[in-house]
Amino acid sequence: MKRLLAVAAALVAIIPAAPAAAALPSGLVFYRYEHGVTIHTPFARHTVDPNGQFSVSQDGRKVAYVDINGKVHVKAGGVDKVVASGAVAGTPCATPAWSPDGTKVAYAVMSTEGSAPIAVVGADGKGRRTVGRTYGVCHLAWSGNGRYLAGYTGTTDGVHVLDVTTGKSRKAKGVGRANHVQSLSPDGRKVVYRALGRNTEGGDGTWPLWYTPRIVDTVTGKRVTPPVKGTLIGAMYLNDGNLAVRVKGATRNTVVILTPGFKVVRKISEPFQYRKYALLRVL
Numbered sequence: 071m072k073r074l075l076a077v078a079a080a081l082v083a084i085i086p087a088a089p090a091a092a093a094l095p096s097g098l099v100f101y102r103y104e105h106g107v108t109i110h111t112p113f114a115r116h117t118v119d120p121n122g123q124f125s126v127s128q129d130g131r132k133v134a135y136v137d138i139n140g141k142v143h144v145k146a147g148g149v150d151k152v153v154a155s156g157a158v159a160g161t162p163c164a165t166p167a168w169s170p171d172g173t174k175v176a177y178a179v180m181s182t183e184g185s186a187p188i189a190v191v192g193a194d195g196k197g198r199r200t201v202g203r204t205y206g207v208c209h210l211a212w213s214g215n216g217r218y219l220a221g222y223t224g225t226t227d228g229v230h231v232l233d234v235t236t237g238k239s240r241k242a243k244g245v246g247r248a249n250h251v252q253s254l255s256p257d258g259r260k261v262v263y264r265a266l267g268r269n270t271e272g273g274d275g276t277w278p279l280w281y282t283p284r285i286v287d288t289v290t291g292k293r294v295t296p297p298v299k300g301t302l303i304g305a306m307y308l309n310d311g312n313l314a315v316r317v318k319g320a321t322r323n324t325v326v327i328l329t330p331g332f333k334v335v336r337k338i339s340e341p342f343q344y345r346k347y348a349l350l351r352v353l
Contacts, residue, residue: 097112097338097352097353098112098325098338098340098344098349098351098352098353099111099112099126099130099349099350099351099352099353100344100347100348100349100350101124101277101347101348101350102279102346102347102348103120103122103276105117105120106118106119106120107119107120107122107124107135109124109126109133109350110344110347111126111130111131112130112353113130113131114131116133116145118133118135118143118145119135119136119137119138119143121135121136121137121138121159121160121162122162122165122275122276122277123135123136123157123159123161123162123164123165123166124136124165124166125165125166125167125168125175125350126168126350126351127168127172127193128168128170128171128172128309128351128353129172129353130351130353131146131147131172132144132145132146132168132172132193133145133146134166134168134175134177134193135166136157136158136159136164136165136166136177137159138159138160139155139159140155140156140157140158140159140180141154141155141157142154142155142157142166142175142177142191144175144193144195146193151194151195152195153175153191153192153193153194153195154175154177154189154191154195154198156179156180156189157177157178157179157180157189158177158178158179158180158181158186158207159180161224161274161275162274162275162276162277163207163208163209163222163224163249163274163275163276164177164178164207164208164275165208165209165210165277166210167210167211167212167219168212169190169212169216170212170213170214170215170216170256170309171216172193173192173193174190174191174192174193174197175190175191175192175193176188176189176190176201176210176212176219176234177189177191177210178207178210178221179200184205184223184224184225185203185204185205185207185239186203186204186207187200187202187203188200188201188202188203188204188207188210188219188232188234189201190234201219201232201234201237202232202233202234202236202237202238202239203237203239204219204221204230204232204239205223205228205230205239205241206219206220206221206222206223206228206229206230206231206232206239206251207221207223207224208221208222208223208224208249208251208275209221209222209250209251209252209275209277210251211251211252211253211254211261211262212254213254213255213256213257213258214254214255214256214257214307214308214309214310214311215256215257215258216234217233217234217235217258218231218232218233218234218254218258219231219232219234219254220232220242220251220254220258220261220288221251222248222249222250222251222263224275225272226247226248226249226266226272227246227247228241228242228245228246228247228248229241229242229245229248229251229261229263229288230242231254231258231261231288233258240288242261242286242288242291243286243287243288243289243290243291244286244287244288244290244291244292244293245261245263245265245286245288245291246265246266246268247265247266247267247268247270247272248263248264248265248266249264249266249272249273249275249278250263250264250277250278250281251263252264252283252304252305252306253305253306253307254307255307255311256307256309256310256311258288259287259288259289260285260286260287260288260294260307261285261286261288262283262284262285262305262306262307263283263284263286264278264281264282264283264284265282265284277348277350278348279346279347279348280303280304280316280318280348281303281304282302282303283302283303283304283305283315285305285313296313296315296328296332297332298315298317298326298328299317300317300318300319300324301317301318302315302316302317302318303316303317303318303323304316304348304349306349306351306352308327308352311329311330312327312328312329312330312335313327313328313330313332314326314327314328314352315327315328316349319340319345321342321345322339322340322341322342322345323340323344323345323349324337324338324339324340325337325338325340325349325352327352338352
């Protein structure tokens with residue numbers, strides 16, 4: 071735990087101050103580590119527990135996070151409400167995940183085993199239930215159809231997909247070592263993640279500011295390569311099935327939105343002030 075806090079402190083020390091009143095185009099949510107975790111949405115700026123276990127709802131209006139005591143919080147409209155307790159805490163990788171409709175939060179429950187129960191609770195704190203067990207407890211991502219959750223293992227040796235309807239979990243094919251899961255396709259079949267080399271350290275589990283995204287069909291193991299030129303530093307599926315790809319720029323980054331058939335729908339030019347921020351969500 072001391073090492074995790076030391077890493078968080080080091081990140082704060084090396085990252086410059088946030089831009090003042092930088093305008094955000096509607097649809098982009100950024101974050102970075104500064105005096106905790108600061109999340110910038112088109113609607114508000116949130117600072118949450120430096121433990122680093124956080125996520126933002128699909129509409130960008132609610133933030134879920136787990137504090138150091140394992141309590142699950144939901145922040146919305148200036149109100150911070152504890153909606154559950156007993157979550158895995160003290161490790162940045164055990165992040166909660168929002169349901170696609172923004173009404174529920176999934177999180178890993180403390181366990182003495184390698185796998186852990188995954189619980190789902192309403193954003194209002196009601197209706198808590200356990201939906202299954204999985205080894206993929208880190209950086210949970212929820213599919214757009216609401217049926218699947220995916221995460222990487224705490225040992226970084228793979229990604230597991232949990233069917234919240236049946237409670238069954240399976241290891242994704244075609245995925246080796248990973249230390250970040252960004253998103254699932256709406257049908258839960260394809261996963262966007264950060265791949266690790268054979269000798270690469272797994273790190274402490276914080277969300278990466280940027281990374282080379284890899285997309286794999288978790289059933290066949292086939293890799294999916296979007297036809298986007300440039301240096302890719304992130305990607306994520308949207309609820310409508312489109313794929314958002316983040317491309318590094320010299321002065322500002324660009325988000326390219328692609329249809330499932332890889333036709334370009336639009337391009338979003340990020341504000342230059344956010345070039346070194348992490349892109350958390352495209353709304």
